[in-house]
Amino acid sequence: MAKRIGVLTGGGDCPGLNPALKGLVLGAHHGAGNIEVIGLRDGWKSLVQEDLARMGPSPDQFFGKDQFWKILTPEAVESWDAEGGTNLGSSRTNPYKKGAEREEQVIRNVEAMKLDALVAIGGEDTLGVALKLHRKGVPVVGVPKTIDKDLPGTEYTLGFETAVQIITDEVDRVRTTAGSHSRTFVIETMGRHAGHLALQGGIGAGAYIILIPEHPYNVARVVKLLADRKAQGARYSIVVIAEGARSDTMKEPFSSGSLRDTGFAHVALGGIGELLRAQIEQATDWDLRSVNLSHLQRGGAPGAYDRRMGRTYGAAAADLCRKGDWGKMVTLREGRVTAAPLTDIDGPLLTVDLDREYDTNRYNARRAAIL
Amino acid sequence: MMKRIGILTGGGDCPGLNPAIKAVVARATDAKLTEKRGYEIEVIGIRDGWKGLVKYDPRFPVLPPRTEFGGGNHFARVLVEPEVTRWDREGGTRLGSSRTNPFKEGKETWPQVVENVKQLGLHALVAIGGEDTLGIASKLSDKGVNVVCIPKTIDGDLQGTDYTLGFETAVNVIVEEVDRLRTTAQSHSRLFVVETMGRYTGHLALAGGLAAGAPVVLIPEVPYDVDTVVKTLKQRKEQGHRYSIVIVAEGAKEKGGQRTEKAAVSSDGFEHPTLGGVGKTLEKQLEKGTGLEVRSVQLSHLQRGGVPSSYDRRMGRLFGIGAVDLLERGEFGRMVIFKNGRVTSIPIPKDLKEVKKVDVAALYDSQRFCARLSVLD
Numbered sequence: 001m002a003k004r005i006g007v008l009t010g011g012g013d014c015p016g017l018n019p020a021l022k023g024l025v026l027g028a029h030h031g032a033g034n035i036e037v038i039g040l041r042d043g044w045k046s047l048v049q050e051d052l053a054r055m056g057p058s059p060d061q062f063f064g065k066d067q068f069w070k071i072l073t074p075e076a077v078e079s080w081d082a083e084g085g086t087n088l089g090s091s092r093t094n095p096y097k098k099g100a101e102r103e104e105q106v107i108r109n110v111e112a113m114k115l116d117a118l119v120a121i122g123g124e125d126t127l128g129v130a131l132k133l134h135r136k137g138v139p140v141v142g143v144p145k146t147i148d149k150d151l152p153g154t155e156y157t158l159g160f161e162t163a164v165q166i167i168t169d170e171v172d173r174v175r176t177t178a179g180s181h182s183r184t185f186v187i188e189t190m191g192r193h194a195g196h197l198a199l200q201g202g203i204g205a206g207a208y209i210i211l212i213p214e215h216p217y218n219v220a221r222v223v224k225l226l227a228d229r230k231a232q233g234a235r236y237s238i239v240v241i242a243e244g245a246r247s248d249t250m251k252e253p254f255s256s257g258s259l260r261d262t263g264f265a266h267v268a269l270g271g272i273g274e275l276l277r278a279q280i281e282q283a284t285d286w287d288l289r290s291v292n293l294s295h296l297q298r299g300g301a302p303g304a305y306d307r308r309m310g311r312t313y314g315a316a317a318a319d320l321c322r323k324g325d326w327g328k329m330v331t332l333r334e335g336r337v338t339a340a341p342l343t344d345i346d347g348p349l350l351t352v353d354l355d356r357e358y359d360t361n362r363y364n365a366r367r368a369a370i371l
Numbered sequence: 372m373m374k375r376i377g378i379l380t381g382g383g384d385c386p387g388l389n390p391a392i393k394a395v396v397a398r399a400t401d402a403k404l405t406e407k408r409g410y411e412i413e414v415i416g417i418r419d420g421w422k423g424l425v426k427y428d429p430r431f432p433v434l435p436p437r438t439e440f441g442g443g444n445h446f447a448r449v450l451v452e453p454e455v456t457r458w459d460r461e462g463g464t465r466l467g468s469s470r471t472n473p474f475k476e477g478k479e480t481w482p483q484v485v486e487n488v489k490q491l492g493l494h495a496l497v498a499i500g501g502e503d504t505l506g507i508a509s510k511l512s513d514k515g516v517n518v519v520c521i522p523k524t525i526d527g528d529l530q531g532t533d534y535t536l537g538f539e540t541a542v543n544v545i546v547e548e549v550d551r552l553r554t555t556a557q558s559h560s561r562l563f564v565v566e567t568m569g570r571y572t573g574h575l576a577l578a579g580g581l582a583a584g585a586p587v588v589l590i591p592e593v594p595y596d597v598d599t600v601v602k603t604l605k606q607r608k609e610q611g612h613r614y615s616i617v618i619v620a621e622g623a624k625e626k627g628g629q630r631t632e633k634a635a636v637s638s639d640g641f642e643h644p645t646l647g648g649v650g651k652t653l654e655k656q657l658e659k660g661t662g663l664e665v666r667s668v669q670l671s672h673l674q675r676g677g678v679p680s681s682y683d684r685r686m687g688r689l690f691g692i693g694a695v696d697l698l699e700r701g702e703f704g705r706m707v708i709f710k711n712g713r714v715t716s717i718p719i720p721k722d723l724k725e726v727k728k729v730d731v732a733a734l735y736d737s738q739r740f741c742a743r744l745s746v747l748d
Contacts, residue, residue, distance in 0.1 A: 022584070026744050027744050027745065027746075030744045030745075031744075031745070075610055075611060075612070078584075078612065079553075079584070081582075081584045082550060082553075082584060155712055161681070161682065164681045164682075164685075165680060165681040165682075167681070168680075168681035168684065169681075172460060172678075200681075200685060201681075203684070203685050203688060204681035204682075204684045205681075206456070206457075206460065232453065233453070303543060303546075303680075304539070304542040304543040304578075304579070304582040304583075305539065305542075305582075305682060307546065307581070307583075307584070308542075308578060308581050308582045311581055311582075311742075312581075312746055315744050315745060315746045316746035318744075318745075319746055319747035319748050320747065322748075323747075323748065332712070333712075334711035334712050334713075335533055335709075335710070335712035335713075336711070337746050337747070338747070339747060361403065362403075367397065367398045367401055367404060367692055368692060368696060369689045369690070369692040369693035369696055369707070369714045370693045370696040370697065370707070370714060370715055370716055
């Protein structure tokens with residue numbers, strides 16, 4: 001059983017991280033034998049510092065310039081579950097970045113900080129690093145988050161439900177303008193490789209067309225579907241498109257071309273919604289607008305679902321630490337919270353099951369529930 | 372060929388009913404699926420739950436599409452997709468609801484229901500409701516009426532399913548209202564008691580309490596001990612917390628005490644006592660015990676109002692589609708359910724009156740009266 005653990009949040013922020021931190025801290029401080037929880041600042045960036053142990057602890061709720069860790073007590077995290085983002089900060093620092101490997105520094109810091117284990121809250125990148133460290137003998141536990149909900153091995157990742165709710169809310173807002181001006185709107189959502197967010201967001205919002213990365217779309221077909229509906233008397237339509245979606249004439253997803261030095265070398269996507277809008281406008285004489293929901297989908301306070309799931313995932317991670325059950329990730333399987341081997345994240349990303357969930361004729365969710 | 376189906380909503384309203392109705396209409400009248408099926412389905416909306424099928428009178432025939440019921444004698448209307456297309460964004464039920472019980476002892480009207488199902492030429496019925504509405508559906512199924520059911524209740528306590536429409540929106544309402552109360556609680560250093568719905572179970576209070584971050588959650592399954600709650604709250608004060616939120620389910624009661632309820636109102640065809648008021652009692656007990664300033668708020672019907680959250684829109688849609696999936700296959704006498712993360716179906720449970728209780732051992736800390744802090748052991 002662990003006596004002292006470190007926790008960090010890595011990669012893109014999302015609502016649900018702070019509830020998970022609270023769940024972990026409360027879970028670590030109940031029953032027999034409290035576990036001390038050290039909050040590590042800015043993801044892996046803290047653990048690649050030269051001498052982390054001597055750089056802290058930060059005495060209050062704010063990190064000073066050169067402070068990279070602090071002790072998290074139940075009192076300190078009391079109100080965190082109502083807050084979005086992560087109060088520990090995040091970064092895309094990759095200790096395994098080619099040519100700049102810092103693995104040894106991380107392991108030295110874990111030892112010097114006397115951490116019996118690390119809890120990593122993150123997506124494929126953050127958990128990928130955790131898995132590599134686990135293979136080097138560092139005791140780790142993973143907690144999955146990403147608004148894309150495409151991590152292998154789990155039916156839920158923190159942030160997803162709040163993001164879907166935001167899409168629904170924003171489309172509700174767009175509808176008043178769409179209806180008033182008889183304008184069709186193209187709404188671009190996040191979702192790099194998987195269409196879960198666009199599909200569930202589109203369903204929640206009642207979108208007429210939903211375009212996802214898993215099924216390249218045909219622009220003429222989109223225009224035809226919109227024309228059909230217009231002919232039936234609809235004043236406007238809502239088209240939801242995932243940032244990773246592409247038409248059948250494109251080889252790659254649309255990108256503004258900027259490759260950010262994120263440590264994990266991801267191309268910044270975005271802009272496909274505006275491209276599609278222009279293409280539809282060119283083929284018709286309609287007045288259309290596009291809106292890129294962009295970072296709004298990751299912002300704001302967590303919804304009730306992410307607060308509960310965050311709390312539950314965090315508490316489950318504390319249970320694994322208490323049991324010394326390392327190399328695991330907290331997951332949702334068949335509707336129940338459980339633990340799975342962290343190696344599961346090496347599997348293929350969980351994308352939309354076209355046969356079960358998507359109608360490739362209507363470019364929308366399949367109208368079948370019991371299969 | 373064309374088959375007619377009827378759809379009705381009964382019992383207390385909640386967000387998620389309209390999304391389900393929309394999905395039934397959209398799925399049943401979908402052009403591609405109709406072609407595949409080989410026959411058309413016409414959807415008849417029945418007004419005010421079972422009351423509509425008791426009161427239907429052929430002299431006031433089925434209203435054509437895009438016609439509101441109004442307050443008159445019409446109890447059936449044709450539903451088409453263009454008019455239901457916005458319904459998924461709306462709370463409550465566009466078809467209206469009632470608590471009429473056609474099997475009420477001494478006042479049985481079910482033969483009228485069976486007769487009207489024939490009169491209307493309904494091949495089958497989709498009933499959306501809770502234990503009462505679906506209990507009627509089950510009895511009608513035994514009388515030979517083709518029915519499929521969709522479960523709803525913000526209490527989350529129906530047998531056989533992990534989800535009932537309205538629950539998630541209600542949990543969201545609790546969280547949002549508690550978020551609002553926190554500013555006052557913090558400013559005035561006050562304790563707040565928040566009373567939720569839930570009838571005889573604590574699913575709603577526990578989920579709401581967990582999401583809202585309440586350190587004390589009192590549920591009907593475990594009678595509470597005032598002294599322990601007082602001790603917890605005093606301890607928190609000593610630790611430096613300016614305030615605390617206590618969530619109490621309307622059906623909760625003190626150890627050795629009684630539930631706070633009023634006798635059944637006779638207009639309710641199902642004779643349920645009205646719960647509520649325990650929050651006020653607790654407010655006084657805690658004020659006396661802690662010596663601190665305490666206020667109580669009863670969230671009451673706010674929990675059932677407003678627009679459905681994204682989750683209830685999606686689940687309403689899935690349940691509605693699932694109901695038509697069942698109808699198409701002739702699988703009658705069944706209820707659409709959410710189990711182990713999937714939408715599927717079971718025969719309508721016979722023991723719907725036996726509500727599903729909170730799994731106390733797995734989810735509740737009976738010593739400290741709050742959500743359990745362990746998940747995996």
